[in-house]
Amino acid sequence: MSGAGERPLRADAARNRARLLDVATEVFTTRGVGVPTEEIARAAGVGVGTLFRHFPTKEALLEAVMVRRLEAIAARTALLSAEPDPAEAFFACFRLVIEQSAGKNEFAQALAAAGVDAHAALQEPSQVIRAQLARLLDGAQRAGAVRNELGLPELIALLAGTGAAMEQLGADPAARERILDVVLDGLRPR
Amino acid sequence: MSGAGERPLRADAARNRARLLDVATEVFTTRGVGVPTEEIARAAGVGVGTLFRHFPTKEALLEAVMVRRLEAIAARTALLSAEPDPAEAFFACFRLVIEQSAGKNEFAQALAAAGVDAHAALQEPSQVIRAQLARLLDGAQRAGAVRNELGLPELIALLAGTGAAMEQLGADPAARERILDVVLDGLRPR
Amino acid sequence: MSGAGERPLRADAARNRARLLDVATEVFTTRGVGVPTEEIARAAGVGVGTLFRHFPTKEALLEAVMVRRLEAIAARTALLSAEPDPAEAFFACFRLVIEQSAGKNEFAQALAAAGVDAHAALQEPSQVIRAQLARLLDGAQRAGAVRNELGLPELIALLAGTGAAMEQLGADPAARERILDVVLDGLRPR
Amino acid sequence: MSGAGERPLRADAARNRARLLDVATEVFTTRGVGVPTEEIARAAGVGVGTLFRHFPTKEALLEAVMVRRLEAIAARTALLSAEPDPAEAFFACFRLVIEQSAGKNEFAQALAAAGVDAHAALQEPSQVIRAQLARLLDGAQRAGAVRNELGLPELIALLAGTGAAMEQLGADPAARERILDVVLDGLRPR
DNA sequence: AATGAATGAGCCTTCATTCAT
DNA sequence: AATGAATGAAGGCTCATTCAT
Structure with a gap:
């Protein structure tokens, strides 16, 4: 649009x-x-x-960069709506968002900013993402695949944090995968 | 020294x-x-x-700030050597490091920088911390409380990442605790 | 031409x-x-x-604007040649020039520039105006309606100055008229 | 103060x-x-x-320049309060203000700005000047030396305009004097 | 001829760092 | 030792002018 x-x-x-x-x-x-x-x-x-x-403005440029990244993520997460298994969909989405932001320190900030925010232009795409994340989270929780006590803010914080963590291990894909496993396993109900 | x-x-x-x-x-x-x-x-x-x-130099000031923070952490983690239960010690240390950096975005960067680094002055304190973290990690793994496949780099990345995640939830201590639970549980062997 | x-x-x-x-x-x-x-x-x-x-050039545009304004004034003052009463003609011309430039600060500068000048394109129209002003001034002086000691430069300066003065009173036509009266009366022999 | x-x-x-x-x-x-x-x-x-x-700010510098000029004028006009003859005082003041601004195109603008204005810093000194001008004008009018129909705005406009006029004749003091005579005579009651 | 995107010199302003007091 | 005034290299942004479309 x-x-x-x-x-x-x-x-x-x-x-x-x-x-x-x-x-x-x-x-x-x-x-x-x-x-x-x-x-x-x-x-x-x-x-x-x-x-x-x-x-x-320089800030406008930065904003445009972030919007484009957010929109790319929104587009990808939208595709996951097709996935029939809610748990599958949720975890795939988690990976996807992390991978999109992998290697891009600033993007973590963009996502973080999406949590609070001030820039109008970021609002729309980030709302779209939030809505999709909320839906996927809900589905996964109903399916018993994710702890019930977690809310959307926690999910977003974990996405940003996991992304940040993985950035430090840039050169070592196996280590990155191990970290991701830790978080994904941690999301499951005890 | x-x-x-x-x-x-x-x-x-x-x-x-x-x-x-x-x-x-x-x-x-x-x-x-x-x-x-x-x-x-x-x-x-x-x-x-x-x-x-x-x-x-301004950079020297920033460095001094970071050194002091790292030294404070090193001092605290040193105290945990006394703890007899290795699992207990490890998890307490994890919490401690996270809490030290909680609310301090820049510090996450400092820790991250400690992973790679360039500043000589940071080397010493960060080496101390790394050594202690390595020892605690090893103990917890021997005790079967933490996944064996995790190494020191992954631990450090997780500390930085979890700290980053918790910063987004600044105002909500309960949500922060939930996030921490996710990561700590995820660290345990499946 | x-x-x-x-x-x-x-x-x-x-x-x-x-x-x-x-x-x-x-x-x-x-x-x-x-x-x-x-x-x-x-x-x-x-x-x-x-x-x-x-x-x-931007300057060329500004010049063209000024030339057009000067030419418009020259055209109007030319019409006053027909006026039989020299005093009448002179004062009418004074008013006319003032009114043309009324409300147009930049034009005062244009006229001022016409006094010294550098731009070739302005020379011609401003010379025409100067010639007409000189003739009208001379007529009015011969008729005893204007002080003999005043020359063309003083007349031009007074035109520019009176125009500037009137600009400050933009919103108040009565006050503008009062100012004009002051100057016109002042021009008369004591 | x-x-x-x-x-x-x-x-x-x-x-x-x-x-x-x-x-x-x-x-x-x-x-x-x-x-x-x-x-x-x-x-x-x-x-x-x-x-x-x-x-x-560059604007702050300009403002400071103008304030200083206005204050200088205010200081000089204040001295004229001593003058016993109101007509004398008024005309001296007129000359004084004109001469202060002589040769300084921008100052005309400053005075003009004092008429409307926006900059707080200019308000005080320009108010002082205005008050003094108002008093002197009133005295001269009571003494029958200046037309009664003129108000403070007209006086200020005439000051600015006369200053502007005299700038064009910079090199010729005699001509400047003649212009000043025109205006001063024009101020007198018919 | 018209268009408007591209250019880049130049402007105002900030800030790490130095140095006279 | 402390102070804060002075410095000047950059940086963000504007705008007259050129040129490809």
């Missing part, structure tokens, strides 16, 4: 915008949000002016 | 140094490391010049 | 040029010359490119 | 502040407010940082 107010955008402009988003995503997640706008522009092969034409 | 090169430090100088560390700890953890040095100095009731006399 | 080098200009191009001049006049006089070119173009319903096709 | 909240200011700091104000006054009035802050700092022999330490 990409709104009404947007005009088609010329081919090259769209390409530049996309490049900027890609570069910014990469740079922000690997080196933090302190990277100068000028460097991002250069890495995207455009001038600063172009960056600021597309994103009126 | 406070080295050899340091001279006694006049009483007021020592007081200033301590105040700066306290204020910086508070400020860095609650508002991030972006807070201007001048503001820290003012909050500590000294001039910037004094701050830079004690800590030649 | 609209030179030789200009080709006829397509109908729509001429319309755009006129619109740009109108908008620029309005915008420059009400909000100052600091308004971005892009905004002027948008208000005129064209792209920036079009603006710069018609006026190679 | 320079408030209570200001601390004494070190000797060199005071010197720098004064130099900055002097330079800014000169530069703003001769070349407009568009001059880069960096240039002002350089001309004052300090770094930009120093400029911004003393004046947190």
